[in-house]
Amino acid sequence: MIKAAIMGYGTVGSGVAEVLDINRSSITKRAGEEITVKYVLDLRDFPGDPVQDKIVHDYQTIVNDPEVKIVVETMGGVEPAYTFVKAMLEAGKHVTTSNKALVAAKGAELIALAKEKNVNFMFEASVGGGIPIIRPLNSSLTADEIEEITGIVNGTTNYMMTKMSEEGLEFDEVLRDAQEKGYAEKDPTADIEGYDACRKIAILTSLVCGQQVDFEDIHTEGITRISAADIKYARAMGRAIKLLACSKKAEGGYVAMVAPFLLPQTHPLYSVSGVFNAIFVHGNVLGDAMFYGSGAGKLPTASAVVSDVVDIAKHLDVNIAVEWSSRKLELVDYKSLKNRYFVRTTAEKAAVEQAFGSVEYVTAEGVTGELGFLTECMSEADYEKCAAQLDVVLQMIRVA
């Protein structure tokens, strides 16, 4: 029997206890031994809950119990999760976490510490919820140079974009709806401003290039400026607007960004709707691949955490190598990225063509008093120079 502890008994933490219980027999078979939860660390008590007798309030209780081999961290946020996780690894305990903030900020350091202590630090659930993506990147896509990784990695914003697209609603209306349904938080900033997606693409890029990518370096735009009129133009072009977190090999390294993009119907991510997530990967020999599934939610995310627990149970005496050194990767400036751009302006055609040269005009039903057009493919830097020549730019959305 392998003893585990759960730190943080919120949505995901309680889901982990539930999954270990629901699928006990098959998990035992796969792990080779039964996994039982000895402690649940939380500030609160949970009278009446199945774990009520396991609740502890001091993480040192877990640190000091040599019987606990595996610790699940589902608290969220960098502190105190970082302090707790570090103490667990230093005490020779394996750790798995669903905490993207922790992994993005401290991943390299915790991976190195785990290696030093011959234990494992795993984080499958930190990106894409239930979708297996971290382990496939580490152990399946090993024959390839990954040239691009682009994800719809935030369910809240994808739900909102889908709803705006299907029902022609404005941003504020769908935000209220998402909050009522529990898909968006009371303070939705981290989702709608793209900060959540930014941390996730920082993690994926770090794994792909094997070095530390600081999320602060990634140019990030959210979806707050997307309007019903934009959706009408998108439909007129047979495209969908999605918040993408992307990372590409570029001359001199990697370039990453988070922003809304106009996707064509032929793109594998086009039909990823509602709260679903998907991660598209292009390898130099594999070609295109995509991993799709539930990007959030109690049980899907817990499923990913428990898959780490099983993997750890099978590797109690072995550190599984993860290539992610603490050496910082300087990203290539996103302004060198080349795209086409969809632009809305109140300028006249003559001014547009003087600024951008040849463009492709787009009209959308019911949108008047402005011009919509697609530019040629150009760098962000060149786009900015051209756009600066127009008096008013109402909107710019990149075209994937």
Added chain:
Amino acid sequence: MIKAAIMGYGTVGSGVAEVLDINRSSITKRAGEEITVKYVLDLRDFPGDPVQDKIVHDYQTIVNDPEVKIVVETMGGVEPAYTFVKAMLEAGKHVTTSNKALVAAKGAELIALAKEKNVNFMFEASVGGGIPIIRPLNSSLTADEIEEITGIVNGTTNYMMTKMSEEGLEFDEVLRDAQEKGYAEKDPTADIEGYDACRKIAILTSLVCGQQVDFEDIHTEGITRISAADIKYARAMGRAIKLLACSKKAEGGYVAMVAPFLLPQTHPLYSVSGVFNAIFVHGNVLGDAMFYGSGAGKLPTASAVVSDVVDIAKHLDVNIAVEWSSRKLELVDYKSLKNRYFVRTTAEKAAVEQAFGSVEYVTAEGVTGELGFLTECMSEADYEKCAAQLDVVLQMIRVA
């Protein structure tokens, strides 16, 4: 330096040599050591080819060379691949194969032999070409009871169905086109009759249930009877016809089948077009997930083989447990499977309703002199009883 051998220098085998070469530095980094090909077994010689000096014609040369640790089998077919692979494992060499026929027929036995010899027998490339699916099933989806696994696992037929659907062509025309483009073989039987998909779903089902599933037990229908008129009806219903290989948990065990299905636009597999493959998985806690990518082709398939080679290189002294015992799993009779059915008949409405009760009629532009209708949800057995009451059934396609 780790020495490897390739058995079979056809499309995939030469792709393996190419991928090891193209991505040598990153593969070396991930494997921990450089992997070099010492022998290539083939009946032919390849004068002028980079491997010309490595060609051997007798597999015993490889068996008897203790320096060779990893053997890649890309010959195809059960024999002599089985004899060769068995000899390699018995000599203490690790094996990876892309050969679905071998894995479906002898997987359990070769996995057991590998375990006994403390080596690994891997087969990522045997299903879904470059798509990582075998390793995710073994090591990522371990927290779940897999309740359904449904795949588009044959690129040839998916290309043909897509082409029929997009261009309104008849089966024979698209088959010729596929043959001209090299997507279908001269003798296309294994693809168009569903035999290839059948072996692949046998492998996936064996992994999901941990026991031997004999492909001969799986009810298999191909796409040869799909016509341009069927496609017209599908379009009228907003659906696509896809050849699916599926396996589901059912009362008393698992049920599996291969057949064309009508998929709604909301199904993740709906938009999998052309030669792409995808495997949809439903877990009891994960919910829906999908793995998408290039299901065939030289480099994508070689990418999967080489990912096995890297995994083996990281586990030269460790047998990675694979749950697939040789104990045969008796599948539940597919006739207990419940579906809706789309039926075309020359019978009158009165006869249809007498046979099936309440149905939903469908009309397709340009199709006359017959009736098309959707039945209620019922078992295959009940469907057969109802259908037997009609004088003529022109077509029946299941609805997913």
